[in-house]
Amino acid sequence: MANIIKNIKAWMPLLKLGNTVSRKNELEEYSRFLVLNNLKKANIIDYLTKPRALYDLINQFNWEYPSKYVDDFLKLLVNDKVLNLKYGRYSLNKGVVIEKPNVKFIEDFNDVFEVYSTGIPNRLKGKFFDYTGRLALFNWDSVLAGQIYQALRDSAWNFIDTKKINNVHLLDIGCGPGYETADFWVRFQGRNTKITALDYDENLLTIAKEEFCQNISRFGYKETTWDQLDNPPVFIHGSADNMTMLEDNKFDMIYFSNFLHWLDKPIKGVKEMFRVLKPGGFIFGSQGTTEVTNPYLDITARVVEGITGYFSKKQFNKWFIEAGFTEIKSATMVNTFKAKKPIK
Ligand SMILES: C[S@@+](CC[C@H](N)C(=O)[O-])C[C@H]1O[C@@H](n2cnc3c(N)ncnc32)[C@H](O)[C@@H]1O
Numbered sequence: 223m224a225n226i227i228k229n230i231k232a233w234m235p236l237l238k239l240g241n242t243v244s245r246k247n248e249l250e251e252y253s254r255f256l257v258l259n260n261l262k263k264a265n266i267i268d269y270l271t272k273p274r275a276l277y278d279l280i281n282q283f284n285w286e287y288p289s290k291y292v293d294d295f296l297k298l299l300v301n302d303k304v305l306n307l308k309y310g311r312y313s314l315n316k317g318v319v320i321e322k323p324n325v326k327f328i329e330d331f332n333d334v335f336e337v338y339s340t341g342i343p344n345r346l347k348g349k350f351f352d353y354t355g356r357l358a359l360f361n362w363d364s365v366l367a368g369q370i371y372q373a374l375r376d377s378a379w380n381f382i383d384t385k386k387i388n389n390v391h392l393l394d395i396g397c398g399p400g401y402e403t404a405d406f407w408v409r410f411q412g413r414n415t416k417i418t419a420l421d422y423d424e425n426l427l428t429i430a431k432e433e434f435c436q437n438i439s440r441f442g443y444k445e446t447t448w449d450q451l452d453n454p455p456v457f458i459h460g461s462a463d464n465m466t467m468l469e470d471n472k473f474d475m476i477y478f479s480n481f482l483h484w485l486d487k488p489i490k491g492v493k494e495m496f497r498v499l500k501p502g503g504f505i506f507g508s509q510g511t512t513e514v515t516n517p518y519l520d521i522t523a524r525v526v527e528g529i530t531g532y533f534s535k536k537q538f539n540k541w542f543i544e545a546g547f548t549e550i551k552s553a554t555m556v557n558t559f560k561a562k563k564p565i566k
Contacts, residue, residue: 235376273311286348341525350527396481400430404437
């Protein structure tokens with residue numbers, strides 16, 4: 223019964239965003255349009271009106287090859303019947319229409335993918351999009367402060383037993399510009415908690431610290447300065463798959479949201495999180511998986527330097543089991559999850 227209630231509570235913040243299925247469909251349709259439109263702009267669509275071998279595409283557009291990205295990209299277009307593959311040649315399916323869909327729910331999140339999708343022709347050449355560079359950072363700022371990420375945090379928070387949170391040390395992994403750190407810091411007031419927040423991007427950590435006071439005021443904390451803060455978070459630089467600066471069994475709780483698809487070998491990160499968690503401690507958060515993250519979004523996200531790509535929920539659970547976690551539970555379509563490090 224308690225589990226059913228927790229499940230419902232995890233769903234509630236997401237349901238507030240509106241009809242989750244139609245939003246998912248809209249995002250899917252829109253991301254497909256963005257990918258195809260950028261191929262059109264790069265003349266790849268026109269070139270494919272005649273059958274072309276992979277070799278022709280590589281030569282014509284200077285694609286980097288061998289490349290898993292190119293393989294996955296072509297596979298996606300064939301699976302989606304954008305391209306036909308016959309006798310080793312790709313050609314555009316005549317029925318393909320590239321028209322901006324009438325998406326009602328455009329918001330910051332879609333803007334980010336609009337920016338990222340422009341990087342696809344370059345990504346096929348082996349050139350990445352710098353995550354903290356140019357527009358992307360600005361856009362991500364508003365995404366992380368926006369209603370989707372807020373719903374993800376609320377969902378994760380609702381899924382755990384918050385009454386028991388007292389005298390704890392939380393590790394916030396992939397804290398980025400620090401919205402979630404600020405959000406949790408405010409939630410933790412009066413609970414005698416400590417927060418350590420880690421990211422591998424030093425620029426983001428600088429922003430996280432500089433904007434921390436502004437961010438906590440967004441979450442209802444009084445206006446203050448960093449020097450006046452009682453027990454501010456500690457921002458540390460490092461990679462989650464190799465946290466050598468953190469000793470074993472250090473934290474009571476670990477949180478991350480939509481971060482694991484950045485790692486080259488996610489299992490290494492999950493094992494590291496297990497190592498730094500105290501026995502009896504728990505990990506929670508949300509992690510999109512291929513069940514909800516459509517392949518067009520995946521191919522778009524992978525233009526960003528560092529992003530490896532999404533995986534299935536089954537794979538996610540397998541990594542957690544392999545690392546030693548128990549009581550692995552998940553709720554909602556965005557995989558709001560929690561798991562425990564057993565005491566023995
Ligand atoms: C989707 S963002 C999440 C941002 C943040 N959690 C929030 O909600 O405000 C993912 C973050 O993971 C960070 N990241 C990527 N690879 C990492 C790694 N190996 N170790 C630590 N952080 C990493 C990125 O720099 C980025 O800030």
